[in-house]
Amino acid sequence: MQVMNKKKVLKGICFVLIFGILFFFFQKLLQAKWIASDSENSASTSAWIEYRSLEENSLDVLFLGTSHSYFGVDPMYIYDRTGITGYVFGGPGLRMDLTYMNLEDALKTQTPSIVFLDMSSIQFDFQQEEAKCHKVLDQLPMTSSKLEYAFNTESEEMKPLDVLFPFFRYHSRWSDLGKNDFKYVLNDLDDTYIRGHYITYQSKETEFHFYEDVDYVLTERNLDYIKRMKRLCDEKGIQLIFYKIPTPTWYESQSEGAKEIAEMLDVPWLELFYEVDEIGLDVKADFRDKNNHLNQRGAEKLSAYLAEYIQEHYDLEDQRPTNKKWNEDLIRYKKLVELKIPK
C-alpha cells in the first residue's frame, strides 16, 4: 500500500515537473519579443540578452531611466573616448518601480562603480500602456519586486497572472510566430553590441525651454522606489547619481523636486537641462522627434559630456588596452553607426 502511495506521489511530482518544463518552453516561445533586428523602437529583449552575455562584473557605469536614456546615452561612444564600460537600461515612459526592478536584476551580475538614474521617471506615476510594462517585466525573473508589482497593478488590463506568466497574455501569438521566436527559445539570436542604446539619425527641430509649469508633487511610490535604489546601491558600494537628460519635456517644479530628493538622499544631482549650450546641443539638428528624444548626433554630444564628467569626478580605469571583447564590439558598432548615417 505504502509502495503504491509512494509511486503515486512520484508520478505526481514527475507530472508537475514535465508540466513546468513544457509551460516555460511554450512561454518562452510565445511571449512577445522586442528584437533589435525587427524593432523600430527599443529592443528590450535584445538588450537583456546582450546584458546577460557580458562578462560578470565588467561594467563601470550603468545608465537607467526612460526612453530618453537609451536615445540619449551611447555607452560605446563613451568607451571609445574613455575606455569606460557602460550599459544603458531604459524603457518608454518607465516608472520608478520598473526602473528599480531593472536595477535590481542588473546588479545580480554586475557591480558597476556608478549608476546614473535619469529623473525623467519622476514624472510618471500612472500605469503605462500594457506593452510598455511587458517590455520590462517579461525580461525579469520572478522576484519579490515582480510579485509586488503584479499584485499592486492598477491597470484593468494587466492581471497578476499575465504579469507573472506572460504565457497567458501572449498565448494567442501562436499564429504569428516567426523565426526570431524559435531562435530565442534556442538561444540562437544574433548578438547585439549596442549596449542598450538606440541609434537613429532622424531629426526634428525643437524649441528648448521648460514647459509651462505645473504643480508637481513627488508621489510616495516614486520616492519609495528611489529610496530603494539608493539603499541597493549603498549596500553594494555603488555611487548613485541623479541626472536629467536635456529634453524640453520637463517642468521647473519637477527639476526642483528632483533636486530636493537628491539633497535629501545626499546624491549628486546633474540637471543637464541648463547645460544645453555647454553640451553643445543643436536644437535644429540633434533631436529626433516631438517627444524630444536625442538622435545619434545629440547622443554623441551628451555622451561626450558625461564621459568627461565621469573622468573628472571618478577614477575609472581605461579598459581599451586590455578589453578584447569590447574592442571587437566597438569595431562592429562603428560599422553599424556608419551604416545608419543618412547618405
Place this chain on the structure above:
Amino acid sequence: MAITSVHFLIFLCITFCVFYCCPVKYRWVALLVSSIYFYVMAGAVSFLPFIVLTSGVIWICARIIGRLYEEQDEKLKGSDLGRAEKKAIKEQYKKRAKRVLMLALVCCVGILCVTKFTRYAVRYLNLIAEAANGSAPFSAEWILVPLGISYYTFSTVGYILDVYWKRYTYEPEFLRFFLYAIYFPHIVQGPISRYNLLGQELKKELRFDSRRIVFGMELMLWGFFKKLVIADRLNIFVSAVYNGEEHAGSIYLVAMLFDAFQIYTDFSGYTDIVRGASQIFGVELEQNFNHPFFAKTVPEYWRRWHMTLGGWFKDYVYYPCTISHFMKRINKRTKKTLSERGGRFVTVVIPVFVTWVLTGLWHGTGKTYLAWGIYYSTLITISVAFQPEFEKVTKFLKIRTDTFSWQLFRMLRTFCCFMGGRLLTSPGGLRRTLMVIKNILLHLQAWCLTDGTLFTYGLDWPQLVLIAGSVLLLWGVSMLQERASVRELLEEQNIVFRWAVIFAAIFSILIFGIYGLGYDAAAFIYAQY
C-alpha cells in the same frame, strides 16, 4: 465566477482540499457550503433568497404530501375497510395532496414566470402605453433573474411531482434537499438532475478514489477544449456576422454551420466540465449529450441533445398530457368523427405542440422562441404522423436503407433541420431571420468564400484551419465514444502515450484557447435560460 475562469479552478482546488480533509460523514456539508459560496460568487447574494424560497416551499410541500401518504397508508393498513371506503380515503388524501402540490407549483412556477416573463410583458405594456400616451411608464429594471432559476425550478418541481406520483418518498432533511437544488456543478446550466439520481448520489459515502478523480479531470479537460478552443473561436465569427450589417448569403451559410457547432461545443463543453468537476467529488451527474449530430431523425436528435431537459418535458409534460382525461376525451371524439388514424394523429399533435411550445418558452421569451417551439412541433409531428408515407416513398424510389450513404443522408438532413431551428433564434429576431434567408436565396455571392471576405470576420486562415482540425478531432473522439469509453481506453495505454495525450490536451487549451486580454470569453449560451 465563470466556469472557465481561473477563479473557478482555484475555487475547485480549495473545495477539493476542504472536501477530502473533512470526515466522510460531513463531506456533503463541505459541498453545501462551497455550493452556496459558488452561487453567491457566480451570481449575487440577492439571488440566494429565491433559491432558498423555491427549495423551501418544495421541500415543505413534498414533506406534507409524503406525510399525507404515510397517514393514508396508516389508515388503510390493517383496517377492515371495504373497497369503496378505501377508495374514498384514497381520493380524499389524493385531493389534499393535490392541493398542496398545486400550491407549491403555483408558487415556484410563479416565481419562474414572473422573473422570466415580466420584462417581456412590460415591454409590450410600454409599447401600448406609448401608442396611447406617448410615454412608457413601466419599468422592469427591478426584476431580478436569479442565476440558474430555470434549472433549479425544474429540478425541484420534478422532485415534488415524483413524490406526488409516489415514484419515491420525500427527503426528510432540508439541508440535504437544498444541496440537491444548489449543488454547484449543476446550478448554472444543468444538467436538470432527478432527485432519485443526484439526491442519492449526494447521500452516498463520498470517498477518495484517485481513478475517478483522474477521469473527472480528463473529462473537464475535454470540456475546456470544446468550450475555449472551438466554441469561443466560432463565436468570434458568428457574432461578427449576426451582430453586424447585412452580409452575403454564402457568409450566412458559413455562420449557420459555425453556429451549430458553436452551440454544441459550448453546451456540451460546459456539461463535460461540470460532470468532470462533480466526478472529482465522487458525484455522478446525468449525461446531457449523446452525440446529437449522429442522430438520424429529429425526435432522435432531441433524445441525444440536452437529454435531461427532453427527459423532464417527456416525463412531466408530454406523458401526463397524453394520458390526461382531456386527451382521452379528444381521442375518443376524433376517432368517432375522423378515423382511427385521424384520432391517433390528434393525440400526437396536441401533446407534441404543448411540449415543444413550452420547451421554446423555457429557452426564452418572445416570438422567436414561440416560432422555435412551433418549428420543432411541426417537424416532430410530420416525422411521427407521416412515417408510413415516408416509408412508402422510400420503397417506391427503391432506396436501400441499410447503406452508409442513406444513414449519412439522414444525419445530414437532421443536422440541417437543427440549423434551421438555430436560424430562428441566432440572428436576433424573426425579421433578421427572414433577411438571412433572403440573402441566402437571392444574394449568395459564393465568391465571398474565396476572395478573402471570409477572413474579415475575426478569423484568419490559421484560425479556420485550427477550427477544421478541432472539429475533425471532435468527430473522431465522438466516433470512439460511440463504441467505448475514451477515458478507459486511454487508461489502458502506456504511461508515455497517456501523458502525451493529457499534456497535448492541456497545452492545446492553454495555447489555442480563447481567453485573456483581447478576448471577451463568450458566456455560456445556455446560462441565459
